[in-house]
Amino acid sequence: MSAPSDTAPLVPERRRGLAALLPASVRALYAGNARMFVVRGFLSAKTNNWIVVLSGFFEPVFFLIAMGIGLGTYIGDVELANGQTVPYAAFIAPALLAVSAMNGAVYDSTWNVFFKMHFGKLYDAVLSTSMGPLDVALGEISYALLRGLVYATGFLTVMQLMGLNQSWTAILSLPAVLLVAFGFASVGMAITSYMKTFQQMDWINFVMLPMFLFSATFFPLDVYPEAIQRLIQALPLWHAVELVRGLTLGQFGPQLLVHVGYFVAMIAVGITFTTRRLRALFLD
Amino acid sequence: MVHAQSLTKKYGDFTAVDGIDFEVAPGESFGLLGPNGAGKSTTMRMVGAVSSRTGGDLSVLGLDPDTHGPQIRAQLGVVPQEDNLDAELKVRDNLIVYGRYFGLSRAVCAARADELLDFAQLTEKAQAKVDDLSGGMKRRLTIARALINTPRVLMLDEPTTGLDPQARHVLWDRLFRLKEQGTTLVVTTHYMDEAEQLCDRLVVVDHGRIMAEGSPAALIREHSSREVVELRFGSTRNAAVAAELEGVGDRIEVLPDRILIYTPSGEDALEHVSRAGLHPTTSLVRRASLEDVFLRLTGRSLIE
Amino acid sequence: MSAPSLSTSPTTAAPVAAPHRRAALYVAEHQFRSMLNYKWTVVMVGVGTPLFYLLGIGLGLATLLDADLASGPGGPVPYVVFVAPALLASATVSVATEEFTYTVMSGFKWRRVFWGINATPVEPGSIVSGLVIAVAARMAFGSLLYLALMLAFGAVGDLWTVWLLPLVGVLGGLAFGLPLLAYASTLKDDNGQFAAVQRFVFTPLFLFSGTFYPLETLPSALHWIGWISPLWHASELGRVLSYGAVKPAWVTAVHVLVLLAFAIGGWLIARRTFTRRLR
Numbered sequence A: 001m002s003a004p005s006d007t008a009p010l011v012p013e014r015r016r017g018l019a020a021l022l023p024a025s026v027r028a029l030y031a032g033n034a035r036m037f038v039v040r041g042f043l044s045a046k047t048n049n050w051i052v053v054l055s056g057f058f059e060p061v062f063f064l065i066a067m068g069i070g071l072g073t074y075i076g077d078v079e080l081a082n083g084q085t086v087p088y089a090a091f092i093a094p095a096l097l098a099v100s101a102m103n104g105a106v107y108d109s110t111w112n113v114f115f116k117m118h119f120g121k122l123y124d125a126v127l128s129t130s131m132g133p134l135d136v137a138l139g140e141i142s143y144a145l146l147r148g149l150v151y152a153t154g155f156l157t158v159m160q161l162m163g164l165n166q167s168w169t170a171i172l173s174l175p176a177v178l179l180v181a182f183g184f185a186s187v188g189m190a191i192t193s194y195m196k197t198f199q200q201m202d203w204i205n206f207v208m209l210p211m212f213l214f215s216a217t218f219f220p221l222d223v224y225p226e227a228i229q230r231l232i233q234a235l236p237l238w239h240a241v242e243l244v245r246g247l248t249l250g251q252f253g254p255q256l257l258v259h260v261g262y263f264v265a266m267i268a269v270g271i272t273f274t275t276r277r278l279r280a281l282f283l284d
Numbered sequence B: 001m002v003h004a005q006s007l008t009k010k011y012g013d014f015t016a017v018d019g020i021d022f023e024v025a026p027g028e029s030f031g032l033l034g035p036n037g038a039g040k041s042t043t044m045r046m047v048g049a050v051s052s053r054t055g056g057d058l059s060v061l062g063l064d065p066d067t068h069g070p071q072i073r074a075q076l077g078v079v080p081q082e083d084n085l086d087a088e089l090k091v092r093d094n095l096i097v098y099g100r101y102f103g104l105s106r107a108v109c110a111a112r113a114d115e116l117l118d119f120a121q122l123t124e125k126a127q128a129k130v131d132d133l134s135g136g137m138k139r140r141l142t143i144a145r146a147l148i149n150t151p152r153v154l155m156l157d158e159p160t161t162g163l164d165p166q167a168r169h170v171l172w173d174r175l176f177r178l179k180e181q182g183t184t185l186v187v188t189t190h191y192m193d194e195a196e197q198l199c200d201r202l203v204v205v206d207h208g209r210i211m212a213e214g215s216p217a218a219l220i221r222e223h224s225s226r227e228v229v230e231l232r233f234g235s236t237r238n239a240a241v242a243a244e245l246e247g248v249g250d251r252i253e254v255l256p257d258r259i260l261i262y263t264p265s266g267e268d269a270l271e272h273v274s275r276a277g278l279h280p281t282t283s284l285v286r287r288a289s290l291e292d293v294f295l296r297l298t299g300r301s302l303i304e
Numbered sequence C: 001m002s003a004p005s006l007s008t009s010p011t012t013a014a015p016v017a018a019p020h021r022r023a024a025l026y027v028a029e030h031q032f033r034s035m036l037n038y039k040w041t042v043v044m045v046g047v048g049t050p051l052f053y054l055l056g057i058g059l060g061l062a063t064l065l066d067a068d069l070a071s072g073p074g075g076p077v078p079y080v081v082f083v084a085p086a087l088l089a090s091a092t093v094s095v096a097t098e099e100f101t102y103t104v105m106s107g108f109k110w111r112r113v114f115w116g117i118n119a120t121p122v123e124p125g126s127i128v129s130g131l132v133i134a135v136a137a138r139m140a141f142g143s144l145l146y147l148a149l150m151l152a153f154g155a156v157g158d159l160w161t162v163w164l165l166p167l168v169g170v171l172g173g174l175a176f177g178l179p180l181l182a183y184a185s186t187l188k189d190d191n192g193q194f195a196a197v198q199r200f201v202f203t204p205l206f207l208f209s210g211t212f213y214p215l216e217t218l219p220s221a222l223h224w225i226g227w228i229s230p231l232w233h234a235s236e237l238g239r240v241l242s243y244g245a246v247k248p249a250w251v252t253a254v255h256v257l258v259l260l261a262f263a264i265g266g267w268l269i270a271r272r273t274f275t276r277r278l279r
């Protein structure tokens, strides 16, 4: 933001211009100032929970070492659907990348938002300024995505050092991870806006566990009967895992577009519901 | 019921309670009046046998808190400064669970809980969640909870701080009933009106020391004249005008926002002021209060 | 209103004798009532966690394994048999990471119920005991569910001794949890310490203390992680009971002793930290 002056507009021109392009129904929710929320996120992380922020990087690395390398000694190579065989670590590393994108995005858009909404009273204070609820929502999501991007870069570097990236397309998994995280975060936030108690929030974790274990993360889908395979293929994490795995293992092909499309749809649905819900909660 | 002599509490180098003496008689309503940080809560915790003293003597119900904590606590009812009701339990369950800690049977707890809900005017809220209660209701529930074990002494740490005027009056009414029934009360407050309402006798504390002791009326008689005239001339003029008022009334206090004239007759003093050709923007005659006593004793007001 | 029974005549004798010897049970009763608020979480996590892990790790992941990881007295055992006791122990430990952290912070700070209890005849040590009883009961419940599912999956070897598994689960959970309780009770505020414990203590122990494969698989420079890990000792002990993992008797004794030392040591320290905080 420019230095304050007597005539400085409350909302900087450039972004106000952007917000003005939005339909009126959204403009009431959005002041084009989500960026302030990202700034707040970084300040808060710096003063409060940097260790938690840091830990987000280590968790997938621990999993990669313990499972990929440790358990990998008993597994050797894994044969993929197309007949290609890869070391076990190279098989699970992209899955762990996708899982950590999911975990981070879901945590930030559910527990974190829920807590601030009902206990921290943070949003009440923010919303009494010129910020709209959608600024807050997009701000929270952007902050989560930025964090996720940093983790993903770190993890991808580790993968590269361990020789687990088998193609130059691995670099594309960074935007892919962002897309995945955005999808989970927007749906997560929409769901959170319906939640009223901590007990209901527990169900979110409960849905994540089987997704984490069964979405072709630790072993290929072909161990399941046909029907179960179809069910899992309907879940978002499976698409995320396959997308990232395709990129790090260099299986570049049209099937990746299906996964991308899945997440684009997920984002559209998530944002639509979040916006609708924020209207109901804060404006009606 | 309570007997304290040179009672002292230090936190490291800092002395929170600095050798205070007081006595609480059965059936009496005893108050500790003082500003924030005076050491009231610290004193209450020592009497409540949850904080050990660093010096002096203390006996509560004839027992030494250092050696007979549980026996003492079994006979006290404690209303802490900050509510610590269990927000995860319903209103009535809060009372029952608490009663269990005194070793009361479930049946006794349940019967008593219903009685106390009635007393606290919370019967309709019995099945409500604590978080859905207003501040005044929470406070009444905390008081009801403190009575579950039929305590011999009820200790209230700032019972009405943070409540709106109406909620305070409802609460005072309940406490008054307890007093009428002969319950021994120990109350801390930094509101002089509360002290005047509730206490038969009180000590004025500041910086961990007792500044004065007596009934509210006696304290006012002793440390203040009967009436007070409050004059405002605007914050910039007060000090200059005060010099011209020299000699009016018994004593003059100049505060940042107003001038106080202590006098047996406010009307006479006010006449004096207008004869001197001074025209305050506002003037008010009132009876002297404990606030004036505190101001006299410490040179500061109670609520800063 | 009239409430003669409320009069607290100064001459009446004390209503109860104190300290009450069942104080810890009253605290536990209070905790149970609170747990009822999230009873469905407890049940759901209790059933779901074992089900998903046994399916995913015990059966799914096992299909990839080329070699046998462990054997009992009668030769090699299926992977699910090997991994199940460790999963059971990590389930109780994960209950500990929740109940001995956030619940404690809540008691001191968020809901402040410990301060309320503190004003009654109940002593700080009894608050600790009551908490431990309640959490141990939740662990026992979770362990029993785990055991039931293990039996359903045929994931046990020795039907005679496997019944002791829930006991090992509770012991393991407390061995990890009670030192954590002591630590949590010294914190004035949660600035992410609990999340850090979760991610820098629980997760590494879960991953590196012989849960998914024998500790010996790791380079010997990392074996100490297992030795200091209550989770490893509980898993190993569980394996002895569940399928008769072959090892010298003294090693089994060491597992028991280490777990007891962690649990009792943590308990004693927690009593002191609670007393210091509340008095």
Ligand SMILES: Nc1ncnc2c1ncn2[C@@H]1O[C@H](COP(=O)(O)OP(=O)(O)O)[C@@H](O)[C@H]1O
Pocket (backbone or CB within 6 Å): B011, B014, B015, B016, B034, B035, B036, B037, B038, B039, B040, B041, B042, B043
């Ligand atoms: N546990 C403690 N450790 C250190 N200082 C304390 C503690 N409790 C109270 N104090 C200090 O003792 C003084 C008296 O506190 P308190 O008894 O709470 O005053 P009051 O209740 O009259 O407002 C204050 O200055 C406070 O900061």
Ligand SMILES: [Mg+2]
Pocket (backbone or CB within 6 Å): B037, B040, B041, B042, B081, B157, B158
């Ligand atoms: Mg106080």
